[in-house]
Amino acid sequence: MTQTLTGATADTLSTPKIAVVGAGVAGSTIALRLAELGIDTTLIERGPSLVNGPPFCHLHAGGNLYREIxxxxxxxxxxxxxxxxxxxxQSINIxxxxxxVPKSDRSEPQDLLTRLEKLRAHYQALVDQDASNEVLGKPADYFRFYERSExxxxxxxELPEHAQCDEDWLVAFAKQTNLDTLKFPLVMVQEYGLSAFRWAAIANLAIERLDACQLKTNTSVVDIRPCASSKRWQVCTQPTxxxxxxxxxVAEYxxxxxxxxFxxxxxxxxxxxKRQRMVEFKxxxxxxxxxxxGLWPEVVFHGExxxxxxxxxxxxxxxGYFQLHGMTQAITLFKDGLVTSCEQSSQPKLAPHFLQKIDGEWPEQLVHERTEGNIAHIAQFIPNFITAKTASKPLFGAQQIPGEDPDLxxxxxxxxxxxxARAEIVKASSALATADAILKDLLDSGIVQSQLAKQHLHDHYFPVTQQCQSEEVTAQAEQFAxxxxxxxxxxxxFQD
Incomplete structure (x- = not known):
């Protein structure tokens, strides 16, 4: 590429311009964080819409799904x-x-207790520090054990129509689950659902209302290089x-x-x-x-x-719709689906058949086989679930993991x-921390010098984003779906 940008006015060059490449969970959150502060931000996305990456469905409020971390x-x-x-x-499913813990698993339910107590104590400390942090219920109720008799x-x-207490979420489970397959006690945790479609809707609605953010969808970055005469970057794009x-x-940032x-x-x-990283297709x-x-909680049956x-x-x-994961290579995981970067390139190379799936090309037989396998995986604990049917193509994507620890x-x-800067989140809930760190770097480097940005470096200033109403979020999210x-x-x- 030899093109250069010419004719820029002094005013244009004096206003800091930020480019965020990729409008997934991280990119859209970073763009909102900056644009809410009046920072000129361009969000560039190769696809047709926002937040269309790897599937997520819960907050990971404590990482309770991952015993190995x-x-x-x-x-x-x-x-x-x-x-x-x-x-x-508005993205939270409460x-x-x-x-x-199944009887087939080597661990015991009590093995979870030490970590859960640490998490409860930390949650209590956060609430003591700031009462607005109490968003997962009362800290004392963060988790609870249930014996078989309970x-x-x-x-x-009788099956409740609406949940008035935590036990209301357990009635359908108690009626349908083969309790002989499980060790006791069971553990209920205040770990909520997180909707990718609603997150996408909120980001889209807010960006439309923020003059400081320009969204370019269906646009690919084909070259990026330092400007020869300044500390800026020259970014070359074209329609995907x-x-x-x-x-x-070509534009400068x-x-x-x-x-x-990924x-x-x-x-x-x-x-x-250069950066070492892994990519995993799921x-x-x-x-x-x-x-x-009846009402169902999210249910996690632990396993290796x-x-x-x-x-x-x-x-x-x-x-009656459910999203299923089965952490086996016959269901959610794939043989050779975890790849790593090499000395010659920072980009791990997924096999072509994974890239075809990411582009939406799923063979119907494979969808049926893996979904039926996942249904059977759940039905070993909830026998009547065997009557569930495939509802759509899978939710899918490739997840980046920085470094060389696959458990990160x-x-x-x-x-x-x-x-x-590189946004390197593994879980959606890390997006805000990424945006915070990037804002700090912009201020520390002197690229951004506004008083509003300095004032809100240590708090989350999202006045436009937080004005999104439930009805409009639902309508936009349903359209994305x-x-x-x-x-x-x-x-x-459930609270709609």
């Missing part, structure tokens, strides 16, 4: 989840999560669907954020900022259970990742070069 990662995820609820309340008692109750050189556009998700290595290679499966009755008895996860949505779950940002060929139910929450 460190306590510190769990504490970090708890803090980040609280911040996420406060900024994106219902608890039930943790169950579950059997709940099975005798074409390779016509006549459609190239003072700061570039790489929020390209494709982050491609931008790193362009700017020669899928979750969408089902409709016509015999579903990658084995035939890997973790089984049942995530409920209104109307709490990650946020790194800085490869001056004026260049339909556009992406998923059931409307995945865009709804």
């Amino acid at each position: 460190s306590d510190q990662q769990c504490l970090t995820l708890l803090q980040q989840s609280i911040d996420t609820v406060k900024v994106y309340p 219902r608890p999560t039930l943790l169950a 579950i059997e008692f709940l099975a005798q109750r 669907a074409t390779t016509d050189s006549n459609t190239l556009e 003072d700061y570039v954020v790489n929020a390209c998700g 494709k982050s290595g491609e931008l790193d290679d362009m700017v020669e900022a 899928a979750s499966f969408v089902t409709y259970w016509p015999e579903c009755q 990742r990658g084995t035939p008895q890997g973790m089984a996860q049942l995530t409920p949505y209104p109307g 779950r709490a990650a946020d940002v790194s800085f490869g070069r001056q004026g260049y 339909r556009d992406r060929q998923y059931p409307d139910a995945l865009a709804r929450v």
Whole structure:
């Protein structure tokens, strides 16, 4: 590329301009964080809409789904989840999560206790520090154990139509689950659902209302390099669907954020900022259970990742729809689906058949086989679930993991070069921490000097984003679900 940008006015050059490449969870949150402060931000997305990456369905408010990660990662995820609820309340599906240890698993339910107590104490400390942090219920109620006799008692109750207390979420589970397959006690945790479609809707609505944010969808970055005469970056883009050189556009920016998700290595290679990372392809499966009755919590049946008895996860949505994970290579995980970068490139190379799936090309037989396998995986604990049906194509995507630890779950940002940051989140709830770190770097480097940004460096200033109303969020989220060929139910929450 030899094109240069000419004719820029003095006013244009004196106003700091930020480019965020990639409009997933991280990129859209970073763009909102900056634009809410009046910082001139351009959000560039190669796809047609926002937040269309790897599937997520819960906050990870404490990392309770991952027994293998460190306590510190769990504490970090708890803090980040609280911040996420406060900024994106309309994306939260308020219902608890039930943790169950199958008899086939080597661990015991009591093994979870030490970590849960640490998390509860940390949550209490955060609430003591700031009462507005109490967004996951009372700290004293963060978790509770249930013995078999208590579950059997709940099975005798009538199914409630609305949840008035935590036990109301357990009645349908108690009636339908084969308790002989589980160890006791069970653990209920205040771990809520998180809707990707509603997050996308909130980001889209807010960006439309923010003059400081320009959104460019269906636009790909084809080259990026430092400007020869300044500390700025020259970014070359073109419409995603074409390779016509006549459609190239070039613009200069003072700061570039790489929020390209699993494709982050491609931008790193362009700017020669080497970074070791992994990429893992995953899928979750969408089902409709016509015999579903009552209210369901999210249910996690623990298991050893990658084995035939890997973790089984049942995530409920209104109307009998469920999102399923089965952490086996026959269901959510894929053979050779975890790849790493190399000495020659920062971009891990997924096999072509994974890239075809990411582009939406799922063979119908594979969808049926994996969904049916996931249904059977759940039905070993909830026998009647075997009547569930495939509801749509899977939710899928590739997840980046910075470094070389495949168990890393709490990650946020790194800085490869001056004026260049990488958003490296693994879990959606880490997006705000990434945005905070980038804002701090912009202020520390002197690129951004506004008093408003300095004033709100240590608090989350999202006045426009937080004005989004539930009705408009639901309508926009349902439209995104339909556009992406998923059931409307995945865009709804139980409190609607």
